[in-house]
Structure formats: structure tokens, C-alpha cells
Amino acid sequence: MTPVSVEIDDLAWAPARLSDITLHVPPGQIVGLLGPNGSGKSSLLRCVYRSLRPDTGTVRVDGADVWRTPARAVARKVAVLTQDAPADLENSVEQIVALGRIPHQGPLGGLSVAERVLIADAMRRCDIADLAHRSMATLSGGERQRVQLARALVQEPRLLILDEPTNHLDLHHQVELLRLLRSLGVTALIALHDLQLAAAACHRLVVLDQGRVVADGAPADVVTADLLRTVYQVDADITLGPDGLPRIAVHLYDPSTAPVTAPVTEGHDPVGTEG
Numbered sequence: 001m002t003p004v005s006v007e008i009d010d011l012a013w014a015p016a017r018l019s020d021i022t023l024h025v026p027p028g029q030i031v032g033l034l035g036p037n038g039s040g041k042s043s044l045l046r047c048v049y050r051s052l053r054p055d056t057g058t059v060r061v062d063g064a065d066v067w068r069t070p071a072r073a074v075a076r077k078v079a080v081l082t083q084d085a086p087a088d089l090e091n092s093v094e095q096i097v098a099l100g101r102i103p104h105q106g107p108l109g110g111l112s113v114a115e116r117v118l119i120a121d122a123m124r125r126c127d128i129a130d131l132a133h134r135s136m137a138t139l140s141g142g143e144r145q146r147v148q149l150a151r152a153l154v155q156e157p158r159l160l161i162l163d164e165p166t167n168h169l170d171l172h173h174q175v176e177l178l179r180l181l182r183s184l185g186v187t188a189l190i191a192l193h194d195l196q197l198a199a200a201a202c203h204r205l206v207v208l209d210q211g212r213v214v215a216d217g218a219p220a221d222v223v224t225a226d227l228l229r230t231v232y233q234v235d236a237d238i239t240l241g242p243d244g245l246p247r248i249a250v251h252l253y254d255p256s257t258a259p260v261t262a263p264v265t266e267g268h269d270p271v272g273t274e275g
């Protein structure tokens with residue numbers, strides 16, 4: 001699949017205070033969208049995947065204004081993974097993953113042999129092949145998340161939009177998801193809260209604060225102590241690792257009030273200070 005460009009120009013949407021958003025993403029670039037709770041990440045993504053019509057401004061995917069393009073045509077290019085729980089909890093995992101083919105199907109529906117192979121392959125890549133016949137209702141949060149990712153892959157998107165995709169995932173599956181993302185060669189917009197993972201997985205980071213872009217650039221240029229202090233009100237030491245990526249050591253405690261030793265409760269000596 002050839003990746004697409006995304007061009008957001010002068011976008012504004014008042015309820016999320018989004019304003020002056022201009023963001024041009026070349027084909028194949030993975031952009032991490034960062035920012036505090038309520039800064040407008042999900043709203044901006046919704047404007048891109050045509051679920052929210054901005055008050056002003058345009059969003060073009062592959063050169064076409066998404067609001068002048070039929071929803072089905074957008075869905076053939078853009079796959080979305082959101083935090084919204086799937087409504088169809090009684091369906092099996094395999095049925096949910098197969099839904100990814102709907103934008104590509106003709107009026108008669110039905111899956112070709114090639115599409116069945118694609119579905120099996122996506123389930124294997126997302127580590128859910130063993131769950132194929134389980135109902136969604138019986139899955140854990142992380143398993144459901146991986147099912148939604150497999151559905152998105154089956155859609156064969158040219159743009160992938162992921163809203164906090166690592167939310168329910170354990171560390172292994174977080175790393176696998178981000179590795180998979182890098183291997184796909186698609187354009188991606190991905191809202192993340194983990195700055196360290198975002199820096200490792202994305203070519204470019206864009207930070208929103210109160211609906212405005214406050215930083216945009218290469219991970220090492222964006223993830224700075226100054227940004228953490230001004231945008232997140234967190235003090236941290238940032239060093240660059242041998243891979244050129246930022247390593248974040250957050251100051252959890254004010255040194256003057258930091259607990260020196262952990263309290264030891266009776267009958268429980270986790271650090272072996274007794275005896």
C-alpha cells in the first residue's frame with residue numbers, strides 16, 4: 001500500500017479550543033501527538049478521520065478534502081483505532097477483524113480467499129490467532145485492543161490513526177505494536193502519553209497544549225526538560241541515549257521532602273531491613 005500525505009491547514013474547533021492548527025505530514029511519516037489530558041489530541045484526530053467537522057480549516061488526505069469525500073472512500077484509505085469500546089461485544093474476534101474489509105467490499109459482500117489469508121495474517125501479527133473464536137465480551141482490555149489493531153490492519157490503510165493504542169497493553173505488546181507500526185510503511189498519526197515510547201516509535205512529535213501546537217519536530221528536539229516543565233509542570237532530567245533518543249528521569253520528589261526510608265509494616269519486611 002502506498003502511504004498518503006496528510007495536510008491540515010488553519011484548523012479550528014471551539015469546544016476543544018483547537019485553533020491555528022497547521023500540520024503537513026509527508027507520506028510514510030509516523031507522527032506522535034502528545035499533550036496533557038484535554039489538550040485536544042483526540043479531537044484533532046477525529047477531524048482527520050472525518051468524525052468531527054472542524055469549524056474552520058481543511059484536512060486533506062492524499063490531496064483530497066476529507067469533508068468533500070464520501071465516508072466510504074475515506075475508509076478505504078484511513079483506518080482508525082480508538083478508545084471507544086466496540087458495540088458488538090457478542091461477535092467473535094474473527095468476525096470483528098473481518099469487519100476491516102467492509103470498505104473494500106462490493107454490494108454482495110463475502111470474503112475472497114486472499115482476504116481470509118489477510119485476516120489470518122493480521123491476527124497472527126497481533127498475537128490473537130488463539131482467540132479467533134472467542135467472543136469480544138470475554139476478552140481483556142489489552143486483547144480487545146489487539147483485535148481492533150488487527151481489524152485496522154485488515155483494512156489495508158494508507159493512513160493509520162491510533163488514539164492511545166498502548167493504553168491497555170503490557171510492555172511486551174506496547175513494544176510489539178510500535179515495532180509493527182514502524183514495519184508497515186504507512187503514514188500514521190498516533191496519540192500517546194508515554195513520551196519515551198513516542199520518541200522511540202515516531203519520526204516526529206507534535207505537542208498540543210490547550211488546543212494549540214506548542215512544539216513540532218524530531219523527538220530529541222521536542223522532548224526537553226523545558227517542555228516537560230512548561231507543558232506538564234513536571235521536573236525531569238533528559239539525557240540522550242546512544243541511539244540519539246531522549247531518556248527521561250522524572251523528579252518524583254522534592255529533594256527536601258523525599259522519603260528517606262520506606263515505612264515497614266508489622267510482619268512485612270519487603271526490603272529486608274529487619275533481623
Ligand SMILES: Nc1ncnc2c1ncn2[C@@H]1O[C@H](COP(=O)(O)OP(=O)(O)OP(=O)(O)O)[C@@H](O)[C@H]1O
Pocket residue numbers: 015016017035036037038039040041042043044
Ligand atoms: N463533543 C464535545 N463537546 C464539548 N467539548 C468537548 C467535546 N469533545 C471534546 N471536548 C473537550 O475538548 C477538550 C479536548 O478533548 P480531547 O478529548 O480532544 O483531549 P485529549 O488531548 O485527547 O485528552 P486525553 O489525553 O485526556 O485523552 C476537553 O476539554 C474536552 O472536554
